Amino acid sequence: MTEAEIAGLKIEIKEVILQALNIKNIKPGNIQDNVPLFARDNILGLDSIDAIELIMAIQKHFKVRIADQNLARHILESIDTIADFLIKEKQKA
Amino acid sequence: MKEINFEHRMGAHCESGTVTSLLNHKGLEITEPMVFGIAGNIFFGYFESSNFPFPTFIVRNRPGSIRKNIAKNLGVKFYTKDFKSREQGEKMLDDLISKEIVTAVQVDFYYMDYMPEWQRAHINVHFVNVIGRNENEYLLSDSYFPKKSTLTIPKLTKARFAGGFMAPKGFLFYPQSIPSDIDFEKAIRKGIKKAAYNMTKLPVPFVGVKGIRKFARKVTDWPKLARDTDHLSHEIMKINILLEDQGTGGAGFRYLYASFLQQAAEILNDDQLKKMSKQMMEIGDNWRNISYFAAKIGKTRDLGPERLKELSNMINDMADQEQPFFTELYKIVK
Numbered sequence: 001m002t003e004a005e006i007a008g009l010k011i012e013i014k015e016v017i018l019q020a021l022n023i024k025n026i027k028p029g030n031i032q033d034n035v036p037l038f039a040r041d042n043i044l045g046l047d048s049i050d051a052i053e054l055i056m057a058i059q060k061h062f063k064v065r066i067a068d069q070n071l072a073r074h075i076l077e078s079i080d081t082i083a084d085f086l087i088k089e090k091q092k093a
Numbered sequence: 094m095k096e097i098n099f100e101h102r103m104g105a106h107c108e109s110g111t112v113t114s115l116l117n118h119k120g121l122e123i124t125e126p127m128v129f130g131i132a133g134n135i136f137f138g139y140f141e142s143s144n145f146p147f148p149t150f151i152v153r154n155r156p157g158s159i160r161k162n163i164a165k166n167l168g169v170k171f172y173t174k175d176f177k178s179r180e181q182g183e184k185m186l187d188d189l190i191s192k193e194i195v196t197a198v199q200v201d202f203y204y205m206d207y208m209p210e211w212q213r214a215h216i217n218v219h220f221v222n223v224i225g226r227n228e229n230e231y232l233l234s235d236s237y238f239p240k241k242s243t244l245t246i247p248k249l250t251k252a253r254f255a256g257g258f259m260a261p262k263g264f265l266f267y268p269q270s271i272p273s274d275i276d277f278e279k280a281i282r283k284g285i286k287k288a289a290y291n292m293t294k295l296p297v298p299f300v301g302v303k304g305i306r307k308f309a310r311k312v313t314d315w316p317k318l319a320r321d322t323d324h325l326s327h328e329i330m331k332i333n334i335l336l337e338d339q340g341t342g343g344a345g346f347r348y349l350y351a352s353f354l355q356q357a358a359e360i361l362n363d364d365q366l367k368k369m370s371k372q373m374m375e376i377g378d379n380w381r382n383i384s385y386f387a388a389k390i391g392k393t394r395d396l397g398p399e400r401l402k403e404l405s406n407m408i409n410d411m412a413d414q415e416q417p418f419f420t421e422l423y424k425i426v427k
Contacts, residue, residue, distance in 0.1 A: 036209070038211055039209075040211070047127065048212070048263070048334070048338065049330050049333060049392050050388075051338075051390045052337055052381075052385050052388045053385065053388060055381075056381070066343070066345070067374075067377070068105050068340070068342055068343055069350075071103070071105075073212065073237075085147060089167050
C-alpha cells in the first residue's frame with residue numbers, strides 16, 4: 001500500500017470507531033495514530049467494554065475476523081496497530 | 094541476567110499457552126488449540142451459591158485441568174508442588190532456574206505490572222513461565238504479552254503467594270518427561286469424548302448445555318438479585334468480560350475449540366470434523382453476538398424486562414446450537 005492509501009485507511013478506521021461508539025464531538029483528525037486507544041488520557045475515553053463493540057465494528061466493516069482475544073488486545077492498541085493488522089489481512093487475502 | 098534459551102510465544106489462554114510453550118521447549122511439537130482440545134477443556138457451567146456474591150458462569154473446565162488432562166491423555170509427566178512458606182517457594186524456583194529448568198508458576202494476574210493497568214485484575218489463576226533471573230528481577234514468558242518481560246523478585250513472590258479465592262500458594266510445575274510414542278489420534282478422540290460428555294451427558298443440572306439453559310432462564314431474574322441498576326449493569330457487562338476477556342481466546346473459548354477441531358480433522362483425516370470446525374466457528378460468532386449485546390445494554394443501562402428476555406432468548410439459542418453439535422461430536426469419536 002502507498003503512504004496515501006495507509007493514511008486513508010487510518011481515517012477510515014477512525015470513522016468506524018467514532019460511528020461504532022456513537023462519538024459525535026470528536027473528529028477523526030483529532031485522534032492520534034500512535035496513542036493507546038484505551039489509555040486513560042486518550043481523547044476517546046474508551047474502556048474495556050468498548051473493546052467488543054470495536055471488534056464487532058472492525059470485523060463487520062473490513063470483513064475480517066479477530067478471533068483471538070489476546071491478539072485483539074494488541075490489534076486494538078492504537079490506530080497504527082489496527083491499520084497494521086488490516087494491511088496484513090489484506091496481503092493474506 | 095541468567096536467561097534460559099526459551100522461545101517466547103503468545104497464546105490465547107494463559108494455562109494452555111503456558112503448557113504449550115513448556116511442551117514445545119521440551120521438544121514436543123504441539124499447538125495451543127491442540128493442547129486445549131486434547132485436554133477436553135471446552136465447557137459451560139452456571140453457578141449460583143453462597144460462595145459467589147452474584148451468579149456467574151464459566152466457559153472452560155477448572156484451572157489446572159489442562160495440565161492434568163494433558164498428563165493423562167498424552168502421558169506427559171509433570172512435576173508439581175505448592176508451598177506453605179514463601180522462602181521455600183522462592184528458593185525452589187531459583188534452584189530450578191539455576192538448573193535451567195523452565196518452570197510455570199501460578200500467580201495473581203494483578204501484579205503482572207508489564208501489562209497495561211486497565212487490563213489487570215486480581216485473578217489468582219494466571220500462569221506464566223519463569224525463564225531467568227538476576228539480582229533484582231525474574232525474566233518471564235507470559236503468553237498474554239507480546240515479548241519476554243521482567244518482574245521484580247518481591248513482586249513475583251507476592252503474586253505467587255497472594256491470598257483469597259483459589260490462592261496460588263506458590264504453585265509451580267514443569268514437564269519432567271514426554272513419551273516418545275504419543276498416539277495423537279487416540280488422545281484427540283479422548284479429549285473430544287470428554288468435552289462432548291461434559292457438555293451433553295454429565296448429570297449435573299448447571300453444567301454443559303443444561304447449564305446454558307439454566308443461565309438463559311435465570312438471567313431474567315438478575316434484577317431481583319442486584320442491589321441497584323449500577324450493580325445490574327456491572328453484572329450484565331461482566332457477561333462480555335467472561336466470554337471475551339480473561340484469556341478465553343474469544344467467544345468463550347469456542348474459537349479456540351474450532352481451531353482444535355480443524356487441526357484434529359487433518360490428523361484424523363476426517364471431513365466431518367472439518368465441517369464441525371466450521372460450525373463451531375459460527376457458534377463462536379453467535380456467542381460473540383451475546384457478548385456485544387450484553388456490553389451494549391449494560392453500558393447504556395437498557396436493562397428492562399424486554400431486553401433481558403431478548404438476552405435470555407439469545408443464550409437459549411446457544412443451547413439449541415450446542416446440544417446437537419456436541420451430541421454429533423460424541424457420536425463421531427465414540
